[in-house]
Amino acid sequence: MSDRVLGGVGLTLAVFYAWAATIIPEPFASDAIGPDGFPMIIAVILGLSSLYFVLKPDPEPKWPSLNRLAEIGFAVLIMFGYAEVLPVFGFVFATIIITAYLTWRLGARPLTAILNGVGTSVGLFVLFELIFGLSLADGPLGF
């Protein structure tokens, strides 16, 4: 079933891609194939291969349980949030929060998680910003 869903998504993507290729603005001077020719070929390959696993799916993979899925979902949200707040809070604070969260969710005790958060964040800051001179995001306090 999973492969059929993937094939369905792939087919939709192929159709969408082919359609998007047709609306590429026609340039003033073009070559024999033009900007839409090659994408069309790719859309066909995408479509045909997707069709193959709709018709002949592999054995079902082992999907995680709902709460494991939620775990990954939360991690993704936290990572998006990290990207959002990085320029606001600065590297050190934002990184402490996300590292501690990930450490905790990967199975550490809360105290270990916080310690790893602080250690990783400060350690990476010292290494990359102070020693190697990269510019990591600066927050209101300058770090």
Add this chain to the structure above:
Amino acid sequence: MDTFVSLYDGFSIALTWQNLLLAFLGCFLGTMMGALPGLGPANGVAILIPLAFTFGLGAVPALILLTSVYYGAMYGGRISSILLNIPGDEPAMMTCLDGYPMAKAGRAGEALALSGIASFVGAFFATWGLVFLAPQLVKIALLFGPAEYFVLFTLAFATLGGIAAANQAKSAFAAALGIGIAMIGVDTQTGVQRFTFGEVHLYDGIDFLIAIVGLFALSEVFIFLEHRSSRGEKKEEPKMQIGRLTPSWKLLRYCTPAMIRSTVVGFLAGVLPGAGASLGSFLAYSVEKQVSDPRSETFGKGDPRGVAAPEAGNNAASGGALVPMLALGVPGSGTTAVLLAVLLTLNIQPGPLLFQNNPDVVWGLIAALFIANFMLLALNIPMVGIFTRVLLVPSHILMPIVAMIAFIGIYSITGSTFELKMMVFFGVLGWVLRKLDVPLVPIILGILLGNEMEVNLRRAMTISNGEWSALFGSWLAIILWTIAIVGFVLPIVLGRRVKKKMKQAEEEGALTD
């Protein structure tokens, strides 16, 4: 003779203090990455690429650092195979078969040292193979026109899954996905925008570093989250006695023929498009078993030749995989695809012209590989204890650090939070695709080579006034088409059998526990 002069020049580039230091750092980090189960050479290089750039390294030093990581990771993969029976990466799988039984018999130190030496033999002679074979291949490649290049790229995609490919339809799907992503942005031929839908962030296309780091490094974090061990659970410790770390001359002599045979087999497997290190180690082990132990009385039960063969084989294959990558611009394995990304980011186009236009890059790199090999030998025999201790760091400490290094790398290159979100998106995509057995390497290769492939197709068509038959217009093109078709079809016919055999070998190994 020219070759030796070039190589000498290469050494004069590689033997500066900065480059030596970078090679050492790369070897050390690479071995560590390789030793950790789950983080293979492709991940290792992927995570460190952005950092190499942010240090502002030039082309040669950056390449030296990252290829040292590559070689280091290939060396390191064997450590957890031998001590824990968990391969650090796929090519190290075969090393478990005899390495772990040896360790259980109290000969862990010997197995580690022997495999280190076998890795050295494989990689060292493969690097010589690279020195002699790559310039020859370049001579052929100089005859290539746009049509032949287009077919060559097609060949790269067709054979990428290798003989053990799980599902060729999925490889094709992945390649098309990657090439499709490469099309986003400005069309280099006409300058029109494609697939950007007016989104300013997409005007320059999607940077392949973001895709690579997301697909490889972040998806690994999600996999760990999915399988996280329950709280407080201790990691399996390599409790066993390491024992003596210097193998006896007698043992070395006993294993020398195995190392030589496996180096040849592995190197050939590496050079052939799409085979790669996993097949290199598998073939080396199988050949060795056929030759020296056909009735399987000692193999799989801790025969030292069964440790030496796959290690020489997989390291020779990684050297071999650099031949098509440097000479043709077509990577032979996943990790070389990642290394190709490094070259492209440094504005270096691999392929025959690289040997003419940037001989310093090619020969500096090759010299660095030789140096890295000696460093790795020196690191891996006496200091193997340090690397075994890496296995004790729990993944809940390690994986968040991996994730943060990925974020730092991308942020310091792009300075944009949009790109960070894009990387997370690729991480999720990588996780889903890995669950569905869709290979990630063709996606990367598609993003890397898609534009070049299209440019060559359009050039060929322009030259021939739109005649498609131009793609079959020369002997070279026809040969390449034939290899491509055979390479694509063969796994469909043979793939299941090879895959089954590899699995069987693995299970037999597990049974001897």
